[in-house]
Amino acid sequence: MQSSQKIARALSNKIHDTVGDREIKLMHVCGTHEAAIVKHGIRALLPENLNVIMGPGCPVCITPKSEIDAAMKLAEEGVTITTFGDLLRVPGSNGSLASTGKAKIVQSVSRAAEIAEHEETVFMAIGFETTAPTTASAILRHPPDNFSILCSHRLIPPAIKWLLERGEAKLNGLLLPGHVSTIIGVRPYEAFPVPQVIAGFEPLDVLYGLHMLVKQVVEGRATVENAYPRAVRYDGNVKALKMMNDVFNQVDAVWRGFPTISKSGLMLKDEFQQYDAVKKYGIRLKEGKPAKGCRCDELLRGLATPTDCPLFGKKCLPTSPIGPCMVSREGMCKIWFDAGIR
């Protein structure tokens, strides 16, 4: 049995040998990948001419201001807003959900449904395909009438399609998100004509995924390879996908930093519309203005890194965030700041 250090060194050497003097740019779309890369110093094990950047992989960060503003308005009207902790301090147009005093952190949607047994409750449902099936499952359990959701779920493959069609980030390949892929499997990525590897989140998983990916790039292949087979099956989680399909329709949706991306959002089907907060409370979503000087928008499209932003670590801090990427534990600015990168 080899030590982890030895395996890491072997993978690092192989990546160096494979990349040679080529300039290669890869994108991952997962905040958990970025956290693993930074925490374990993985970039220091890669050649300088291999650039690994983060795209729109933080659900909190890509949630548009309009949806946070809508939740804040409901909170101000006395409705209890429940959501995951990371979203609470993301700036809306005027303050954050935390400043309303009516928002509660929950660990899961099922807890939000329990709260609704006692009070009028809206669950702000954020997250990609990893999280959306949990919301679907709670809806299928017929929660109390007091319960509804503000559906901010987003889907990863339509965003990848947008990024590749736009071509502005000039990517040679994609490191695909392991936990989104446990749900959706391999198939949805097969339409994209670029090298792609699904990777897990242990440091060796990430290095191994990058090794497979640079090999594909250099060999001129473009397929979807699975470097996380202990958790990702070709067809994904069929049961979870069925629940998502039973509960939601795919709809066009706005992402922070992006224009509307076709079929990238989820909306409750007609038979579940009593749980749709937008319909229940007659919400009209109105897009807010981005904060002045904040470069989160470019960061989410893979066009900038935190240190490119003049506000990073100066005016924009975890204690007084200006953009969402400095709030969430999955936001690139927060991850870099906490690791001491300036």
Next chain:
Amino acid sequence: MCLAIPAKIIKIDGHKAIADFGGLEQEILLDLVDAKENDYVLVHVGYAIQTIDEEEAKETIRLFNELAESTEE
């Protein structure tokens, strides 16, 4: 957000289960998976989202070792 933690299922009660997260036992929901006691699952926001394939996990470890051995001087 997409963080998922491996845990071992200790006891199943309907669609709920007690799972062991490396010494810490917590209740999880099994609505999204078909799992049995002693299975390892990935848990995200309180729900098991996938079972972990033990054979594939061992195969990955074998592959990592092979990679390290093949580059030994």
